[in-house]
Amino acid sequence: MRLSRYFLPVLKETPAEAQIVSHRYMLRAGMIKQQSAGIYSWLPLGFKVLRKLENIVHEEQMRAGHIPMLMPTLQSADLWRESGRYDDYGEEMLRITDRQGRDMLYGPTNEEMITDIFRANVGSYKDLPLTLYHIQWKFRDEIRPRFGVMRGREFYMKDGYNFDLTKEDALHAYNRHLVSYLRTYERMGLQAIPMRADSGPIGGDDTHEFLVLAETGESEVFYDSAVTDISLGARDIDYDNHDQCRAIMEEFTALYARTDETHDEAVFTQIPEARRRVARGIEVGQIFYFGTKYSEPMGATVQGPDGKPVPVHMGSHGIGVSRLIGAIIEASHDERGIIWPEGVTPFHAGIVNLKQGDSAADAACDSLYAALVAQGLEPLYDDRKERAGGKFATMDLIGLPWRVTVGPRGLEKGVVELTCRRTGESEEMSPQAAVDRLVQIYAPHRVSGL
């Protein structure tokens, strides 16, 4: 993409309404525009990052054997009356009446709808296990929408639902989700720690939230600092292997890590003092096992091996896709702007032409651009007639992890400069060497794009 043809409405001033750094940078980098409280338009740069996250989520869900689909945003109130949640959900639910006077709602989650789809189409235990998921907009009429996309009213969520014959199988689904979520967050360059939490209006006994540690997080968390030393890394995972998934779940949840709702001071104080941490975190996902809470009242049964109908065991599992963008920025920025991890960056590299209009510099930028595109990479070429300082400031603000600077002086020596946004280190090399280096850097971050 050439910047002169793109739509990147960068703001020079810091917007007064933004209290936290991720919100400030998302507005300043022209990623989002607020349309009303907690409701945002996703401008091209923000939309691009949202799509990147979505693709990673899809890849990791499908790798775990979960099946993508799409349900609508608007739902009929009748389904929610069946589960008993229509009245329970309270003021967070946006209720709508259509022209026929029918009660509708903008879905805050989809347990009822997926249970309805299941009961209409699945009749035998032989069709289990089954996990369906979608990535769709949700609406929760939060009392205090704030911090930009972090606590929105309209927000983008991946929600998945497992249907199993037995509790044991449903607990495997729970563990499988936990592992797939760990992989997902790590690919996004994030450490998200599973913490024992409260199940709130979704219900059930077993639940973990995934928290990214950040001072601006809305949740207070208590943990053993040793949990921050564990990572999944490049392990080979067999998602059908119950023992392996359980072992990983146990490894990641054995140490003390809880949100304030489930915090137990007596247990906490048994951790050696030097490892006790009280901090804040951003909840970027939550998994639930709730057994037959929805299947029983809604009649979602299958014929068991003995021919008798049995209600299925269920769980639901959510990732806050739009919130994750805020969490990534909170975890990865400096005083000049965002620093995208390679896995989620909207463009792979910026090209800065120091002397637009100089025929050698223009030609070198054009051929660098073409060479990167030919390798399947997406450069953002700043081809505006602006001072170098302004171009660098824009690149730093929007946070592309790598920048290639091209100018007449370097070209006389046959070199361009490759700069790392995170370390600020620059290296001179031939344009071809810069292309090769970027290809190598991004090799582990290719997304199939589905």
Ligand code: P5A
């Ligand atoms: C699990 C999937 C559920 O709704 N039902 C389907 C279950 N869980 S949850 O924890 O309530 O939400 C899942 C994730 O969505 C994000 N999230 C939000 N993001 C932005 N703004 C909001 N107002 C908001 N509310 C929830 C969180 O990341 C949460 O973990």
